[in-house]
Amino acid sequence: MKKLVMILLASVLTAMLAACGTSGEDGKKTAASGSADEKKTLTMGTSSDYPPFEFVDTAKSDEIIGFDVDLANLIAGELGYEVKVTDIEFNGLIPAIQANQIDFVMAGMTPTEDRKKSVDFSDVYYTAKHMIVSSKNSKIKTVEDLKGKTVGVQLASIQEDKAKDIAKTVDIKIEKRNRIPELIQEIKAGRIDAAIIEDTVANGYFKNNPDIKGVTMNGNDEDAGSAIAFPKDSKLTKDFNKVLNEKLKNGEVDKLVVKWFGGE
CATH class of the missing domain: 3.40.190.10 (Periplasmic binding protein-like II)
Known part of the structure; x- marks a missing residue:
């Protein structure tokens, strides 16, 4: 009987030690994989008075929607980011980038020479008149x-x-x-x-x-094109531009244009 109790105690002790070891090992892996898999968040600044680029359909919700929002999510998602959209008056968007309050701007913004002194831009993704x-x-x-x-x-x-x-x-x-x-x-x-x-x-x-x-x-009206604005020397500019051009070539941007602007 004594021998049986000793065997049972040894088994329980072994199981507990194994569980502790596994917990610590797996805990590290979970944390590591969690931080690797967990999507990082980028804050997008926009001015929600610019339909169909960005606006709020008050009859449905208070969420900012539109062409720019969809395009931002498309590009950022490809790069492993989630996008948080924040509403700022248009003339405050570039100052918000400079103050590190937002990561990038999509607001139908034209990459003028004057603006390029303060921020970097992607290639133009849409041109209007x-x-x-x-x-x-x-x-x-x-x-x-x-x-x-x-x-x-x-x-x-x-x-x-x-x-x-x-x-x-x-x-x-x-x-x-x-x-x-x-x-x-x-x-x-x-x-x-x-x-x-x-x-x-x-x-x-x-x-x-x-x-x-x-x-x-x-x-x-070539100067009326829209581009994405980033902080000076941001790594995001190159990353976003790469994906943007892929989406322009494979027709995914065109699908968003049809969705929001109409036409074929």
């Missing part, structure tokens, strides 16, 4: 028709630069607002005569605002 938006009964059809008019633009946008270029040859007064909906309301209230907005974005406002219209501006 500028549009003059005005009230439905307006007679504005060309840039020349803006003479003597008050023209609204989003603060710190490429359209602000465009308006400044127009002002060199056409007598206009420029009014700046933080967000696109403010420009739409200013037109509807008659406080400004027109606004310069990216055509894809402007088209998104016409459905719910039948009292406004838009005319696409002629000319070279």
Whole structure:
């Protein structure tokens, strides 16, 4: 009996030691594999007033959705990251990068030479045109028709630069607002005569605002392309650019364009 008890105790002790050993060994492996497998999070800064690039469908949720959000998730997911989207006024996006508050920006942002002094950019992933938006009964059809008019633009946008270029040859007064909906309301209230907005974005406002219209501006709008902004010398720029170009070539970006902008 004594011998049997000793055998049982020895077996239990052996099992406990094995379990402790396994627990420690597996614990290390689990922690290591967990940190390796666990997706890291990147914070994306955007300005959620720019449908279909980024916006909130308040009828469904308070989540920021859109073309840029889908594209960010597509690229980041390929690189093993999850994306957290944070809403910032457009003119505060580059300062937020510089203050290390966000990891990158996707907000229909154009890689101008001035912005390149502060941040690095990916290749352009989408190109649109500028549009003059005005009230439905307006007679504005060309840039020349803006003479003597008050023209609204989003603060710190490429359209602000465009308006400044127009002002060199056409007598206009420029009014700046933080967000696109403010420009739409200013037109509807008659406080400004027109606004310069990216055509894809402007088209998104016409459905719910039948009292406004838009005319696409002629000319070279290659400078109206959208790119991803990163902190200076960020490793993410090269990594994102590699995946972006793969997705541009294999048609995945085109599928997102059709989803959000329509067309084939």
